[in-house]
Amino acid sequence: MNKTIRPLTTDDYPLFEAMDTGIDGDYIKLYFNRFASGANKLYGLFVDGKLASMGGYSIFAGRYAMLGRLRSDRRFQGKSLATELMTHVRQEASEVEGIQWVGANTEEHNQPARRVLEKIGLTSTVIQHAAIAKDVTALEHRRKVWQEVDSFERKKVWLEKVYLRDKNVFPYQCYYTFPASEALFENEQIDRWTFYENHTQNRVVIVKHDQKRTHYLHMAYPWSDFAEQEGLWETVSMAREDLEDRLGEETYVWFDVPKEEATMLPEHHPFQLNSIWVLYEAK
Template identity: 50%
Template sequence: MSKTIRMLNHNDYPHFDKMDTGIEFDYIANIFEHLVTGNNRLYGLFIDGQMVSMSGYSIYADRYAMLGRLRSDRRFAGRGNATELVDYVLNEAFKINNIYWAGANTQEDNLPAQRVLEKIDLIPYTKLHGALTSNVSALESGARSWRPVTDIKRKREWVDELYIQTGSVFPYECFYPLPASAELFRENDLKQWSFFENESQTRFLITKYDQKKYHFLHAVYPWHDMTSQPGLWETINLEYRKLKDHTDDETYIWMDLTKEEAKSLPAGHQFVLPSPWILYGMDRSTWERSTALAK
């Protein structure tokens, strides 16, 4: 038996297409070309020339590598191929000198993926619902919407206080929360993201545009009192309506909510709360120590 692991390219799509993954409509089929170019990489584990497992990573803010797209052929299950491949991908990501952190996001009910991540020593950071809605009227109080913040210095003060100094997880994109660092908040991002403050300047909100399969207003509110802040939901709804007026497809509000925050939503709320995602990860210093011990 010959086993090899290598990086994939656009010519490798037939190998992916022949895998028996049990996924009836896999989004990867539509974006395979994208996942092997730019900041994205895919790797395949081959046995006697047949690809039996696939995984890869994407780079965010030049410093973070998010592992994912793990697919395994069911005919070769139970042989440790997925764990071997993901461990290889993790090491390949950290071979990029400026990668400071690498991790992966998997849903709470995906126990096989969690076992793989734990076997390669990634640790859980947080658990978040990717909450979706197109109607926040049940949360509005009739208060005035919050004041826009346009000053970059003020935006930096907020993210420094709430994220950089604390190292809290920041919802960088839909599906991709990342542990905060100064490098995560680049000048261009701060200019593009919309910031809002309440009247007393004790709370702030970030809204930003994202597109995966659908269009999203990604709303980030870093406190647990979102149901008792006058004007918060009016602000989110106003920004959502502005975005919806400029899109020609399904458009939603996305918020990353802890289980406690999800439970605090009032009766009649319109959020869809799928199985929460668990963020696993490892920083470079931990990886360097583990690889040194393995030698």
């Protein structure tokens, strides 16, 4: 058996399309060119000239390398090829200039991918729901919306206090949560994000636009009292409606909820909690 590993290019799409992965409607088919270029890298492990396993990484904020896009051809399973490939991908990612964190994010039920990540030396750290809802008015308390933070310096104070000082993870994009660092909070990003603080100024919610096929108002709220904070959901609901009006397209709320805290949502909450993601990182 002749095995080789090499980077994939946009010209390799037919090789990927010929793989028997068993995944219907694979989103990678839509975005293969994007994942094989720019800040994204794809690698293929070939067996006797056939693409048997594929995986790669994406770079975020110049510091974080997120491994992913692992696909295996079912005709080559049982040979530890995915582990061999992802060992190579992890090494390649760690050698990129400026990279200080290497990790991965995969669904909780994806046991094959989780086994591969653990075999290459990654450890699970955070398990959370990707909670998605169109309408969050059912969570409102009929209270006033929170005050928007206009001061750039005040925004930075909140980020330092809530994320950097407490070493919390930060939901940088939908699907992509990272341990907080200054690299995530570049001035240009902070300018694009909207901050709202409650009237006693001891809570803040950060909202930002993201698109993963669908448009989302991606909210960051790191406290576990989200069900009882008066005015929080009025604020989020208002922000979602404003974003939908600006975009002219249907927009949903995306809220990353730690798995152990999801039970704190009211019984008849509006969120879909089907998707549970596990964040892994190299120690």
